[in-house]
Amino acid sequence: MKHVKTLAGATLKMSAAHGGCGECQTSCQSACKTSCTVANQKCEQSK
């Protein structure tokens, strides 16, 4: 495309198909625990 470039596709929607295993890191959002956005964690199944 000339005017629009895609940085990431529909990854979130695709993740619904294989998601929910619960093995990924707990994602505490509290400021005192080096809170992370959930999105910056890895899916255990993608390792």
Added chain:
Amino acid sequence: MIHTFEALGCHIALDVASGAVHVLDKMSYDLLNCVEPPMAEHCPAEVAEKLPQYDAAALEECWQELLELVKAHQLFEEETYIDPSWAVVKNTPIKALCLNVAHDCNLRCKYCFASKGGYGTGRMLMSFETAKRAIDFVVERSGKRQNIEVDFFGGEPMMALDTCKKTVEYARSIEEKTGKKFRFTMTTNGMLLNDENMKYFNEEMKNCVLSLDGRPCVNDKMRVTAGGHGSYDIIVPKFQKLVAGRGDKEYYARGTFTRENLDFADDVMHMADELGFKNVSVEPAVGKADDPLAITEEQVPQVCAEYEKLAERLVNRPDINFFHFFVDLEQGPCVIKRMRGCGAGNEYVAITPEGDIYPCHQFVGNPDFKIGNLYEGTFDKEIAEKFCGVNVYTKEDCRKCWAKFYCSGGCSAGNYNVNGDIMKPSKVACELERKRLECAIAIKAIRAGLAEE
């Protein structure tokens, strides 16, 4: 729902439901901001009239590109593919512990949420017997989950190092038998680090969180000893030595910024460039408006500007990993995980030295949130279920927010501390989170070479 924003000179559109992210030129960005879905096959005259600065044929070209994305389900995608019941967790396994091994501390940090380490419940250390019970508790409650996280926390957990070591030894001894895999984290202020325990941490701890606020003047104003002396000169050489021996294991130099150092970008760069810590996190002090150090609503624009300034300094520094600017747009957690929130009170609990169980470390000492006790064998399902019901669809503010699948609904304790309600997000925390996400995505766009020349 889409979110369009400008950051670091980039024009970006995030398609909330699909997770797609697009980088646009100025014309297509301006056009997209005039679009009301569903999109027609061609650019309507009334839309073109709103953008008289652009040529109609060029706008039509942009329109067709946007329409192509709609047809590819990467723009204006509906959330209808998401079943809100996915977010409902019932009888979820507990698989992560915040093990408060020390309700005591050898520093007196001015912003400490834990009453200078004692959590308001008196200073005490956890015995190995209690820690062992905690490990047995999580093994029993973790069902089929294989990965178990244990965070040694406090206060200063190194004040109970013997308990930590015995706990690791015990957990490792039952890994094979139980089929579990323990991952330990140590969050420390560094005061008690020595060569021996550094070596131990670098062997056994999957992650080390090293508390340091940045520049000496900033750190030593907040992170002081009981005698009121700054801790920087004591801890920095120890942290550097620990990190030097850490290999490729995870660590973070982790600081807090308060309303007294809103120029925190300098603290990040100090830790990264002058001290050599390439994994850095600084977090805002959060709390009610009358908290003398917490970031106020009035300060949000200044903090957001500082985040953007930091992003400008880091965009060409891929060697520095600033925690909040790292976002995985390709292989992050699934949408189901992102709906469910932090897991406090269901998959994650905190255990005190007395064996009391709380939804997370932030609720420790608040009797209204005490779930149970390891020695009494109690577990109040009613409190746990209250937390099971917290997700991005049950919180009104989250439901309509574009960032909901990136923060997963934020911190329940933060919500409670600021608004008195775990379901009511903190405005300051949310605004800062959204700004950090925008910066993170813009950095990705520029590093991918997609920014407009």
